[in-house]
Every structure is written in C-alpha cells, then in structure tokens.
Amino acid sequence: MATAIPGQALGNAADFAAGSGTYTRHGHVYASVIGLPKTKPKVEVVRGKDATAVPSIGAIVTGTIVRINPRWATLKVMVVESVPTSEDFQGIIRLQDVRATEKEKVRIDRSFRPGDIVRARVLSLGDARNYYLSTAENELGVVFATSLGGATMIPVSWEQMICPKTRVVEYRKCAKPE
Amino acid sequence: MVPAANGSAFMEAGKIKVMAAVYGPRQRPASAGSTSSSSPVLLCDFKFAPFASPSRRGYLKDSSERAASLSLLRALEPAVRYEALPERSAVDVFVTVLEEDGVQASVASAITCASVALADAGIELYDLVIGCSAAFLPSSPDTPTNVLLDPTVVESTHPSCTGSLIMAAMPSLAEVAHFELDGSVSGEEVGESIDLALDACASLHGAVKAVIAGSGSGDTVS
Numbered sequence: 001m002a003t004a005i006p007g008q009a010l011g012n013a014a015d016f017a018a019g020s021g022t023y024t025r026h027g028h029v030y031a032s033v034i035g036l037p038k039t040k041p042k043v044e045v046v047r048g049k050d051a052t053a054v055p056s057i058g059a060i061v062t063g064t065i066v067r068i069n070p071r072w073a074t075l076k077v078m079v080v081e082s083v084p085t086s087e088d089f090q091g092i093i094r095l096q097d098v099r100a101t102e103k104e105k106v107r108i109d110r111s112f113r114p115g116d117i118v119r120a121r122v123l124s125l126g127d128a129r130n131y132y133l134s135t136a137e138n139e140l141g142v143v144f145a146t147s148l149g150g151a152t153m154i155p156v157s158w159e160q161m162i163c164p165k166t167r168v169v170e171y172r173k174c175a176k177p178e
Numbered sequence: 179m180v181p182a183a184n185g186s187a188f189m190e191a192g193k194i195k196v197m198a199a200v201y202g203p204r205q206r207p208a209s210a211g212s213t214s215s216s217s218p219v220l221l222c223d224f225k226f227a228p229f230a231s232p233s234r235r236g237y238l239k240d241s242s243e244r245a246a247s248l249s250l251l252r253a254l255e256p257a258v259r260y261e262a263l264p265e266r267s268a269v270d271v272f273v274t275v276l277e278e279d280g281v282q283a284s285v286a287s288a289i290t291c292a293s294v295a296l297a298d299a300g301i302e303l304y305d306l307v308i309g310c311s312a313a314f315l316p317s318s319p320d321t322p323t324n325v326l327l328d329p330t331v332v333e334s335t336h337p338s339c340t341g342s343l344i345m346a347a348m349p350s351l352a353e354v355a356h357f358e359l360d361g362s363v364s365g366e367e368v369g370e371s372i373d374l375a376l377d378a379c380a381s382l383h384g385a386v387k388a389v390i391a392g393s394g395s396g397d398t399v400s
Contacts, residue, residue: 003391006257006297007305007350023259023304030350032259032302034390047300052184054203054264086184089205125216125266128208 004031004045011043021045053083055122055131061091062143065116071095073112075120075133091131093120098173100136110159110171111135117144119175141175185299189291191328193279196287198295203267210268218263222251222271224288230278246285253289253307253346253356254296262302269301280334282311282342289346289356294386305348306386307355308379312371314341314363325371327378343371347379 004010008031013024019042021033031037035047055061055077063077077089098106112118119140120133135141138158147153147163147170155174156162162169179186183199190196203218210219224246228235239247250273263269273288289309297303313329316338326333334342341361347354354376359368 005306005387005390006303007348008387009350021302023302025304025351030304032262032304033300034297052203054267056264087201087204128206 003034004037005034006030006032010037010045011039016043018042019044021047052086053080054085055080055089055091057122057124059122060119060140061089061122061131061133062117062119063088063091065112065114065118068108068112068114070108073098073108073118074130075118077131077133089131090129091120091122091133092126093118093133093135097123097132097134097136111173112142113145113170113172115146116142116172119143135173135175138176139178141173143175145170145172183295183299185295185297185301187291187294187298189287189294191283191287192330193277194284194287195276196273196284196291197276198271198273198288198291200269200271200292200295200299200301202269202299203263203301204270206266206268216265218260218265218267218269220251220255220258220269220271222247222254222273222292224250224273224275224285226275226278226284230275242281246281246288249285249344249356249358250288250292253309254292256353256355257293257303257305257307257348258296259302259304269296269299271296278331280311280313280329280331282313282334282344283328283330285309285344286311286328286346289344290382290386294390297390305350305353306383307346307348308383308386310345310347310375310378310382312343312345312375313339314343314361314367314371315339325367325374327374343368343375345372345375345379347376347383349380349383 010029013027018024018029029043031045035045038044061077062079063075066076067074072092072094075091098111120135123132123134126132149166151165153161161172179188180199185200187198275284278284286309293307313326313334315324317324341363344358346356
C-alpha cells in the first residue's frame with residue numbers, strides 16, 4: 001500500500017483492530033501519522049523517522065549533573081532508556097531519593113558533583129519545571145566522573161571513587177557496574 | 179527544510195511564501211499552561227519576516243501577528259490527538275511568512291503549512307488542516323460572484339471590500355476546524371463563501387496529499 005496520510009481511511013473498524021499510528025472514528029480506522037500502513041495483525045501506520053524520546057514514569061534515564069545544592073541535584077537528561085532525546089529534559093534528584101537506606105545521612109555534595117554522568121529512574125513528572133528522579137537502586141547513580149585532577153575516576157565502593165592519577169578518594173553515589 | 183526541527187514544511191501560494199517548523203514533543207515550559215494540570219499543550223507562533231511586506235515590519239510581534247498566532251492555534255487544535263502526546267509535554271509550532279500577500283491569505287497558508295509540518299514531525303493528527311481565505315466585494319452586474327478566494331493584498335485591502343473570512347477545514351473528516359468572519363456581510367454571501375471555501379480546501383487537500391505521498395514517508399516535505 002502507498003504512504004498513508006493523517007485522516008486517510010484505512011478500513012472498517014469491525015474488520016481491523018486499530019494499532020499504533022491510527023485511530024477509530026465513526027466505525028472506521030484512520031491513519032494519524034505519515035507512514036506505510038500494515039494490516040497484520042493490527043492496522044498500523046509505521047513512520048519512517050524515529051519518534052523523539054520523552055521520559056516516562058519508571059524509565060531509566062542518563063544525563064549530566066548541572067547544579068547541586070544541599071537539597072537536590074539537577075540533572076540534564078540526554079538519554080531515555082537507550083534513545084537520545086532531541087532536546088534536553090531537566091530533572092532533579094532530591095536528597096531523599098539519592099539512596100534507599102540511611103536516607104537521613106545522605107549529603108548531596110558527597111553523592112554528586114556537577115559534570116558527573118548519572119543513571120537514574122524517573123519517579124514522577126514532578127513539578128512544572130522538573131522530572132523527579134531517583135538513584136535509590138544499586139544499579140543507579142554515578143557511572144562516570146572525573147576527579148579534581150581531571151582523570152576519570154574508578155569506583156572502589158558504592159560510595160567512593162578513586163582518582164588513578166592522584167590517588168585521592170572522592171565520595172559519590174556510585175552505580176553498580178552491570 | 180529546517181534540520182534542527184522535528185518536522186518542517188515550506189509552501190508557496192501565489193506570491194505567498196510560508197515556512198513552518200515544529201519542535202517537540204518537548205518539556206513543557208513552566209510559563210505554558212497551569213502548573214497543576216499535566217495535559218500536553220500546543221504552542222503556536224506566527225511571525226511575518228521583517229522583509230515580508232512592501233513596508234518593513236518590526237522584529238517584535240505586532241497585534242495582527244499575535245491575533246494570527248491565536249487563529250493558527252484555534253485551527254490546529256481540533257486536529258491534534260492530545261491523548262497520544264506524553265503528559266506535560268509541549269509541541270511548538272513556529273510559522274514564518276517570508277513573503278505575504280494579504281494577511282488573511284497568509285494566515286490560511288500558514289495553517290496548511292503548519293499542519294503539514296506537524297504531520298512531518300510525527301505528531302498524531304486526526305486529519306490535515308487546510309486553510310482558505312476569502313474577501314467580499316460588492317456585487318455589480320458584470321461580476322456575478324462577489325466572493326474572492328485567497329485574495330491578494332490589493333483585493334483584500336480594496337476600499338470597496340466589505341469583509342473577509344478565514345476557514346480551516348479537515349477535508350478527510352468533512353469537518354470545519356476554525357472559521358473567522360470579519361466585516362459586514364449578508365447571510366447569502368456567507369453561505370456562498372463557505373461552500374466555495376470548502377471546495378477550495380478539498381482541492382488543496384488533494385494537492386497537499388500528493389506532495390506528502392511523493393516526498394517519501396517521514397521525509398521532510400517541501
């Protein structure tokens with residue numbers, strides 16, 4: 001079949017189940033995106049271009065820390081699951097969401113530093129400006145960080161990283177390597 | 179057309195040249211919509227390029243451009259499938275008129291162009307929205323019809339012009355998305371103009387579909 005265009009009737013709703021890229025109205029299935037229509041197992045319209053990634057609740061996101069303050073760290077989300085976003089989304093990791101245990105002892109400055117690459121899970125859509133993110137899982141936290149000396153640090157425990165050049169230990173909420 | 183945008187389109191209609199760029203769905207700016215609701219929003223921005231008219235226009239939006247932005251929003255909103263957009267996201271539509279030929283006809287072209295750009299960006303739509311404009315001129319014995327479709331600037335600003343309309347239709351669904359009528363016009367004239375404008379939208383829809391189908395799926399439409 002040729003390219004379908006939004007609003008194009010694809011078939012009778014009684015004969016086909018409406019899949020992605022389609023909608024049902026007045027007993028007919030119509031295309032809602034530009035793309036090639038498929039009829040099995042459902043009527044779908046497949047787009048040529050990839051859709052842009054948008055963080056959803058529960059998704060694992062990756063980004064850089066841009067700012068920290070005593071109550072939260074601000075993350076610039078650049079990857080959702082494994083799809084890069086076309087534009088950056090802003091999220092915050094609040095003090096209570098940094099780790100799962102001993103939450104009262106968490107200090108943001110001993111967990112993240114601006115420039116760190118962090119993997120986090122989306123908790124909620126948050127307030128008007130920010131997604132709320134969490135690193136309270138073993139696999140979540142800092143995956144890449146550079147030391148004050150400028151070298152890439154190596155995690156030595158779940159809360160410490162060491163600089164291979166200066167041997168200085170810095171504190172981070174490290175992600176467990178997979 | 180616009181490599182940085184998620185979708186874009188360019189359209190020429192007579193002298194009119196319009197360019198539309200669609201960004202998103204992206205994070206909803208804090209200024210848009212109420213903070214409590216998480217529903218997605220469509221943001222429309224209509225601008226004449228400073229060099230679009232014979233007399234130079236400013237860089238800031240004037241009142242006619244703000245009104246046209248609102249017309250554009252009203253025309254596109256009925257076609258957007260909001261339920262398919264992520265929560266608390268925004269879709270930005272930027273339309274720039276590079277060369278104008280009457281405000282109403284420019285807005286009508288902007289509506290058509292923006293809906294193609296939305297489709298190109300992969301925003302789920304119920305239908306393409308096709309815009310059409312008309313000017314009303316007093317009838318005389320030698321001019322049987324007094325409705326001019328997509329008038330030029332000379333026609334729409336003619337001293338004898340009694341009114342104008344902007345119509346946005348969704349031809350596949352046979353629905354009208356937006357309708358704006360200006361001036362003092364009789365009921366018969368309005369009825370006649372609606373029929374003419376709907377016919378024009380339907381034939382323009384055919385042309386737009388052919389361009390989209392010919393450009394390959396999901397590629398930039400121009």
